[in-house]
Amino acid sequence: MTHADINYPLYEHFEIPMTTVYRHGSSLSILARLTHSQRVFMDYLTEVMDKGNLVIHNEKIRSDFIFYMEKIDCGSYSHSYLRNIFQALFGYGLLVKGEKRAYWYVNPFYFSKNAESREKLLKYLISTKKLKPI
Numbered sequence: 548m549t550h551a552d553i554n555y556p557l558y559e560h561f562e563i564p565m566t567t568v569y570r571h572g573s574s575l576s577i578l579a580r581l582t583h584s585q586r587v588f589m590d591y592l593t594e595v596m597d598k599g600n601l602v603i604h605n606e607k608i609r610s611d612f613i614f615y616m617e618k619i620d621c622g623s624y625s626h627s628y629l630r631n632i633f634q635a636l637f638g639y640g641l642l643v644k645g646e647k648r649a650y651w652y653v654n655p656f657y658f659s660k661n662a663e664s665r666e667k668l669l670k671y672l673i674s675t676k677k678l679k680p681i
Contacts, residue, residue, distance in 0.1 A: 551640070569662075571655075571656065571661050574657035577640070581639070582641070583615075588629060592636075592653055600652045600664070601645065602651050602653060609624075609630075613629070640654060641658075655669050
């Protein structure tokens with residue numbers, strides 16, 4: 548906008564989406580070993596996990612990821628490739644099996660969205676022997 552030959556910045560009201568994911572512990576030593584695709588999918592899982600670190604690994608989450616990556620022009624992925632990546636992330640200990648089929652937790656030792664639910668989930672996973680104390 549210009550007034551009397553003085554340029555004023557034009558401000559618009561817009562909403563900024565905020566998602567906070569905390570990275571804890573020695574996760575960098577594991578993340579540094581991941582391939583680019585594994586790291587991108589891991590970052591995506593931490594974004595879409597709920598506040599209790601739960602993700603449901605099914606066709607929808609893979610399709611959503613594939614759509615998102617194509618939308619931002621960052622390559623194409625197949626469902627079978629993402630299933631392999633998911634298993635690799637489990638092998639690295641970044642994912643923990645949940646109680647039901649397709650239910651998985653992003654390991655709260657490494658990632659969380661808030662401290663209170665992180666502590667509760669760590670205690671639960673250790674008490675049910677799904678996660679060994681580190």
